[in-house]
Amino acid sequence: MADELFPLPLTPFEFYYWCDDRPEYPTTFPMELVFRGPLNRESLETAIHVCLDRHPLLAANVDDLGRYPQWIAAQDKSLTLDWRDDLTSIDIARMRFMDLTKRIGVRLSVRTTVERSRLVLQFHHACCDALGALQFVADLLVAYDSAVAGENPVSKLEPLEADRLKMRGDYGLTEAGYTPNWGDAWRTARFWMGRMMCRPAVVASPRNGELKPAGSADLGYVTHVLSKKDRNSLLQRAVEADSSINDLLLAEFLVTLKEWNQECGSKNRQFVVNVPVSLRSRSDQRLPAANVLGFWFLQRNPNECSNATALLPGIHKELEAVKKWRLPLFFIGGLGYAYQFPGFMRRVLRGNKSFATAVLSNSGRALARLPLKHEHRKWISGGAVLERITGVPPVRPGTRVSIIIANYAYDTTVNLHWDQHELDETAARELLAAYVRRIKG
Secondary structure (H helix, E strand, O other), X not given: OOHHHOOEEOOHXXXXXXXXXXXXXXXXXEEEEEEEOOOOHHHHHHHHHHHHHHOHHHHEEEEOOOOOOEEEEOOOOOOOOEEEOOOOOOOHHHHHOOOOOOOOOEEEEEEEOXXXXXXXXXXXXXXXXXXXXXXXXXXXHHHHHHHHOOOOOOOOOOOOOHHHHHHOOOOOOOOOOOOOOHHHHHHHHHHHHHHHHOXXXXXXXXXXXXXXOOOOOOOOEEEEEEOHHHHHHHHHHHHHOOOOHHHHHHHHHHHHHHHHHHHOOOOOOOEEEEEEEEOOOHHHOOOOOOOOEEEEEEEEOHHHOOOHHHHHHXXXXXXXXXXXXXXXXXXXXXXXXXXXXXXXXXXXXXXXXXXXXXXXXXXXXXXXXXXXXXXXXXXXXXOEEEEEEEEOOOOEOOEOEEEEEEEEOOEEEEEEEEOOOOOOHHHHHHHHHHHHHHHHO
């Protein structure tokens, strides 16, 4: 679709994920789609090729031979499906690390039977963020539905503008008439000074260093589905506190982290939660899958994290400022400066500098509108009903836990990914259960 785009320099944010990538801590993330009904291999492969043509960064390689790496058209765009006509476990460890100099930035595994199917996609974060991945997934569902029906798989897909990828690292600033100034340069420097000086608490391991063997979570994360009653209760609590659900989720997470570390006898350091924030604007509606994302770091002392209600006013005020002033651009701005010294960024990240205790992302409603039939708001693609979609952000040294809360159809899922070098599945399930108890109030 857009080989003429290349070569295309990596943005500072893409370079951040490229530098931080390593086999033991790959900067990739999974998404699992669970269907009621079987999947058709030929139609799915057709849909995959269509979607790779629509999303150039997921069908590209990285050329790292120069001072600055750049995207180039992949010599081999083939994507080998890990396909089994059964429900055997998926070897996520084999899928997690992707060498973008040799392979494209997405992998797929399928397990399918007449009654039930699993489709697991693994994305490289240098290629796209979670919203970009959901965009790819949405296109895949629509194209697959058309292919199964014997129709042109492109016919129901909304047009995209590949040329907009040239502006993906601008974040709408040029269109808004923004001019760099010394005030913002100073605020960016102050933001990064705070990040570099901070030594966040780590999520403590209750196992005294003895990790139990892997359990039933073959994708490396665990999930809890909130009931309708729990969701309504959460909304009511947020309304009564004059806050958002996101504010409440963050407040309860900070309290959970404090109580968890207290029980494990961990050191009394500040808790820092990395809050991913989309920086997309209206002009990005036809942008193919990409990273248009920044980070905000919510930081609180342990003695502030005993009561979620007390935390809420401060969190609400802070996050309102984050949205109004697009404060995660300070994170992006610092990366842009560091990008001028690529060796420095590599040394900082490979030196295992930790920026956060954990990640918490509230992705909102997934796959809200598609040109497909549905059953109780669950999409039907190629005759198979998409019952559930889940996924998690990556973890990195020092940031041992990442959580994403997502809504699909009438379900709200809480998904927790843990650092398998520091925690085991038993601890991950206990931490998720502790957080869910707090969410339920």
